[in-house]
Amino acid sequence: DRTLSEYVYEKIWFELPETEKKIISLLVENGEMKNKDIRSALSLSDSQMSVYRDRLKRKGLIDISKYGYLSLNLPRFEKIARFWID
Numbered sequence: 001d002r003t004l005s006e007y008v009y010e011k012i013w014f015e016l017p018e019t020e021k022k023i024i025s026l027l028v029e030n031g032e033m034k035n036k037d038i039r040s041a042l043s044l045s046d047s048q049m050s051v052y053r054d055r056l057k058r059k060g061l062i063d064i065s066k067y068g069y070l071s072l073n074l075p076r077f078e079k080i081a082r083f084w085i086d
Contacts, residue, residue, distance in 0.1 A: 009080050012061070019044075019052055023070075024061065025085045028078050032071040 016024065019042065026038055039049040053070065056062040063073040072078050 009074070009077055010084075012059070013081060013084050020056055023052055023056065024072070024081060027062070027070060027072050028081050028085055032066070032069050035068050035070055038070060 013021070013024075022042055023038055026041060027033060035049065035053065038044075039046070042049075044052070053062070053064065056070075057064055061073055061077070063071045
């Protein structure tokens, strides 16, 4: 966990734009979530959410394979990200 945190996950986290961090934070706190619930919690339009969802998917941070739902994709990222969220 320490190696992943220091050399990979920390770099990923601190290079994320603020809205993407908020989306990841919601997923860390709640686990798998409906796309519309994230959109509602952050007051994003459909088109804004689509852009952020696609960016996070291309970065490999989220899984969108279950229709309408988002979940974290990286192993142990949830555990490590909790330190940066608090």
